[in-house]
Amino acid sequence: QRCAEELDLALEIDTDDLHESEHSLSRSVSKNFVETLTLAEAMDFACHAAVYVNFNELLWDIHEDTLIVAPAPTIADRALVTSTYRLDQLLGPFPTPQDRQDLREILQTMVGFDSWRDHGGEFGIYTEIDGRISITTIPRFHRSITAILQSLHDPQLRYPTASALDEEWRSKLFILGRTPVGRELTAETTVLEAIEQTLDRANIPWFMANTELERIDFDGTTPIDEAPHLRTRAREVIDDWLLRASPDDFDRANWMIYGGGVLISTEASLDSITTTRTYDLASLGLKIERDTLDSMIELIQTRVDYNGWRDNGGSTGIIQSFGDLLVIQT
Numbered sequence: 001q002r003c004a005e006e007l008d009l010a011l012e013i014d015t016d017d018l019h020e021s022e023h024s025l026s027r028s029v030s031k032n033f034v035e036t037l038t039l040a041e042a043m044d045f046a047c048h049a050a051v052y053v054n055f056n057e058l059l060w061d062i063h064e065d066t067l068i069v070a071p072a073p074t075i076a077d078r079a080l081v082t083s084t085y086r087l088d089q090l091l092g093p094f095p096t097p098q099d100r101q102d103l104r105e106i107l108q109t110m111v112g113f114d115s116w117r118d119h120g121g122e123f124g125i126y127t128e129i130d131g132r133i134s135i136t137t138i139p140r141f142h143r144s145i146t147a148i149l150q151s152l153h154d155p156q157l158r159y160p161t162a163s164a165l166d167e168e169w170r171s172k173l174f175i176l177g178r179t180p181v182g183r184e185l186t187a188e189t190t191v192l193e194a195i196e197q198t199l200d201r202a203n204i205p206w207f208m209a210n211t212e213l214e215r216i217d218f219d220g221t222t223p224i225d226e227a228p229h230l231r232t233r234a235r236e237v238i239d240d241w242l243l244r245a246s247p248d249d250f251d252r253a254n255w256m257i258y259g260g261g262v263l264i265s266t267e268a269s270l271d272s273i274t275t276t277r278t279y280d281l282a283s284l285g286l287k288i289e290r291d292t293l294d295s296m297i298e299l300i301q302t303r304v305d306y307n308g309w310r311d312n313g314g315s316t317g318i319i320q321s322f323g324d325l326l327v328i329q330t
Contacts, residue, residue, distance in 0.1 A: 014070035036260025151278035176235035192220030205261035
């Protein structure tokens with residue numbers, strides 16, 4: 001409601017297809033945490049916090065001066081948009097069949113994967129004809145597609161491989177790595193109390209996704225069992241505390257920097273919050289050939305979050321190559 005008011009938009013929420021929607025849509029969110037987010041991040045987070053299982057089950061979009069909150073198929077019933085792009089402007093005057101195939105795979109795997117008719121979806125249509133590509137999908141997905149196309153075309157929108165980590169993440173991780181947990185914690189202090197006191201000491205807003213954590217029987221009243229040494233830093237112990245309160249090591253609680261704060265939820269829920277970025281491999285000074293790209297993709301998928309990549313049977317991580325670029329969603 002506040003985002004709609006800020007943008008002077010009407011608000012329309014479709015609750016028909018949402019599981020226990022009245023309960024989930026009334027969930028409270030920490031005000032100081034939300035204040036760290038942009039309006040778009042706040043809407044993404046609200047959709048995330050309102051749904052039990054899948055981050056993508058509930059979406060938001062803007063159509064005819066109305067902010068719509070609904071599942072993707074419902075939004076598609078209201079507003080499907082077709083955009084046309086010239087291939088020579090995207091790929092140069094003589095695009096190869098491999099370039100055209102790579103572009104199609106990047107867009108269809110990175111944006112609304114399950115929505116494309118090519119993937120068994122209901123409404124996403126990708127057509128190539130007479131030197132142009134025509135894409136029909138919902139406005140929200142069009143914005144993501146445009147962002148990817150711009151990153152492929154404009155070097156200023158790519159991430160150099162040497163410094164890709166967001167400054168916001170770096171600063172929050174630095175603070176957590178420097179902040180002592182304090183002398184107030186004892187062995188009887190509960191995990192929830194320890195996390196609250198520690199993050200408050202670090203002056204970092206935080207939010208705990210209680211419904212997701214309840215699903216894995218997370219017990220915030222579990223004692224931390226051992227008072228940390230005065231020199232212990234926040235980042236060193238939060239993982240241990242969350243693991244201690246998670247009965248199942250394979251379905252445990254975890255945390256991430258989200259916006260300007262710390263989001264605590266289940267690992268599965270956090271893994272579903274993804275970012276898509278384009279990396280420019282030319283900055284490495286390598287001769288980029290197909291074998292080099294394949295080796296680099298294999299290296300990344302082996303060393304980083306092995307089980308998360310779709311190529312390894314996971315559900316979130318995707319890497320696509322495009323010339324000297326790697327487009328990565330994780």
